[in-house]
Amino acid sequence: MLEVNNLNVDIGRKKIIKNITFKVKTGAIVGLIGPNGAGKTTIMKTILGLTKFTGQISMDNHPITESNHKILSEVGALIENPAIYPFLTGLQNLKLYSHDKNNMQQIVIQLGLEKYIEDLAKNYSLGMKQKLGIAIALLNQPKLVILDEPMNGLDIEATILVRKLIQQYARSGTSFLISSHILGELQKIMSEAIIINEGKVVVNRAMSRFQRINHQHYQILSENPKIASDLLAKNNIQIKKSGNYLCIDAKDVFLAEDLLYKNNLRLLELLSKKIDFEQVVVSLLKNQERDIYEE
Ligand SMILES: Nc1ncnc2c1ncn2[C@@H]1O[C@H](COP(=O)(O)OP(=O)(O)OP(=O)(O)O)[C@@H](O)[C@H]1O
DSSP: OOEEEEEEEEEEEEEEEEEEEEETTOOOEEEEETTEEEEEEHHHHHHTTOOOEEEEEEETEEESSSSSOOOGGGGGEOOSSSSOOOTBBBBHHHHHHHHHHHHHHHHHHHHHGGGGGSGGGGGHHHHHHHHHHHHHHHHOOOOOEEEEEETTTHHHHHHHHHHHHHHHHTTTTEEEEEEEEOOOHHHHSSEEEEETTTTEEEEEEGGOOTTTTTTTTEEEEEESHHHHHHHHHHOOEEEEETTTTEEEEEHHHHHHHHHHHHHHHHHEEEEEEEEOOHHHHHHHHHHHSSSTTTO
């Protein structure tokens, strides 16, 4: 539904976004991940027609250009600080954007805003403002929702609520492009991850293709790593070397222990390891494009 092709953004003389191409399918939750200054917010702002660019952006085959933003009426967004008028109540703020009273009331309930929706927004806490900003982004049944750091300032209860709501909207066909530094949180909901660094895409992949996340493996340190490595390889155990350590799959650990014992190779260390998504992202960013954990 959203297609971004060969996107380039220059600010002053600096190239901020360098030839970025990606798609967001209907009902997908796409995570935009990258270190500070990677270009996440710039990409989001560009899609929303707020920044000059070269390349092509289209939604449902309608091009988004500097002069044609019509299709953006189908997009909800929360970028940086929520655009909230402090001297209006939460409800008055929502009414400014809402086309449908029933839909607005439903979102107030879905996000648990009832208790303070009649209060002036200037008296809202950071988390309350954030929830109101998310409510504005979800108004009017958007086809695409762009959220920059949506979990900012939210407590655990609100985080779970927003997570469930995003999943519920995605199930009914809304697409999401979300940036977050809280990778564990994003990992719980996103269907695809686009990892960017210095304005370029490092990896663009469905979550199901990060096969090694949470994969259990073992690191073995034996008396004689060279002989141990030859022995395990000869017995069809797949090994990866990491210095003197040999990494093997959890399913092979008993066989490996047995082989080492029978061949009088003393086991000095046996460490159980799990690779989490954060480690995968750090390794991808370090190696740029080469994922050491992928086969
Ligand atoms: N108005 C601007 N003028 C000059 N440089 C800018 C401007 N806006 C963004 N940049 C630069 O563009 C680059 C990307 O910034 P951007 O805000 O898109 O990064 P980000 O990935 O969203 O970072 P963060 O995670 O810190 O929010 C940075 O180097 C930033 O300094």
